[in-house]
Amino acid sequence: MDLAKLVDILKCGRVFIQMHNYPDPDAIASAFGLQKLLEKFGIKPVICYDGAAEKLTAITMLSNFSISIVHCHDITDMTENDKIVAIDAQKHNSNLTDLVGDEVACIDHHPTKFECEYQYKDVRIVGACSSIIAEYYFANGIEPDKNVASALVYGIKMDTADFSRGVKQFDVDMYAKLFKYADNDLLDRMKLNTMEFADLKAYGSAIENIKVYDNVGFAFIPFECPDALICDDIRLYSGAGYY
Numbered sequence: 001m002d003l004a005k006l007v008d009i010l011k012c013g014r015v016f017i018q019m020h021n022y023p024d025p026d027a028i029a030s031a032f033g034l035q036k037l038l039e040k041f042g043i044k045p046v047i048c049y050d051g052a053a054e055k056l057t058a059i060t061m062l063s064n065f066s067i068s069i070v071h072c073h074d075i076t077d078m079t080e081n082d083k084i085v086a087i088d089a090q091k092h093n094s095n096l097t098d099l100v101g102d103e104v105a106c107i108d109h110h111p112t113k114f115e116c117e118y119q120y121k122d123v124r125i126v127g128a129c130s131s132i133i134a135e136y137y138f139a140n141g142i143e144p145d146k147n148v149a150s151a152l153v154y155g156i157k158m159d160t161a162d163f164s165r166g167v168k169q170f171d172v173d174m175y176a177k178l179f180k181y182a183d184n185d186l187l188d189r190m191k192l193n194t195m196e197f198a199d200l201k202a203y204g205s206a207i208e209n210i211k212v213y214d215n216v217g218f219a220f221i222p223f224e225c226p227d228a229l230i231c232d233d234i235r236l237y238s239g240a241g242y243y
């Protein structure tokens with residue numbers, strides 16, 4: 001982690017922070033936290049994505065924390081000189097559309113599948129990318145505002161399934177530091193409201209016909225459902241295709 005180097009790379013020209021397609025709360029929180037951090041150094045990044053931010057958890061974040069994201073189809077003037085920071089995702093992965101701009105930086109918490117050159121790379125196997133972004137604040141003596149801290153806490157909690165999945169001491173340490181800055185009452189309320197009726201119908205349908213072979217389960221959803229429903233630990237065959 002070298003914030004000064006990252007700022008130096010991004011300080012000239014237009015900057016986009018690209019989340020993975022069908023961004024989830026951790027991707028949105030990480031992008032937002034990085035955007036607000038870079039703004040302190042005079043950089044004004046645009047957060048972009050492909051696919052759709054369609055899950056209720058993602059949509060409520062945008063309004064609750066005043067986050068603006070732009071679909072890549074609405075960015076018609078991106079050029080090869082524009083700089084892209086890939087966040088919560090890595091170049092050449094199938095969940096990251098290759099846009100016209102130059103992927104100069106990558107901040108992620110997933111294993112690297114395809115090695116590629118970035119001017120700046122910070123990939124650490126921890127529970128949430130939001131934890132990595134939180135450290136950019138605290139290690140540099142910068143206090144996150146309430147929206148940023150709340151979003152990062154939400155990202156950590158959602159990506160680690162409330163500290164029960166892939167969580168590392170680092171995630172817990174960052175959560176502890178974020179706590180006093182976050183709107184914890186709002187986060188409690190958001191916790192009660194993470195699923196839509198359509199999600200429940202899809203899960204219900206999948207559970208009805210799941211077939212388990214050793215430790216792998218296959219399920220079929222006979223109707224269209226949001227792609228974002230297919231998360232890290234659930235691979236479903238839906239009407240929309242294989243995942």
Ligand SMILES: [Mn+2]
Nearest residue numbers: 026088129159
């Ligand atoms: Mn993540």
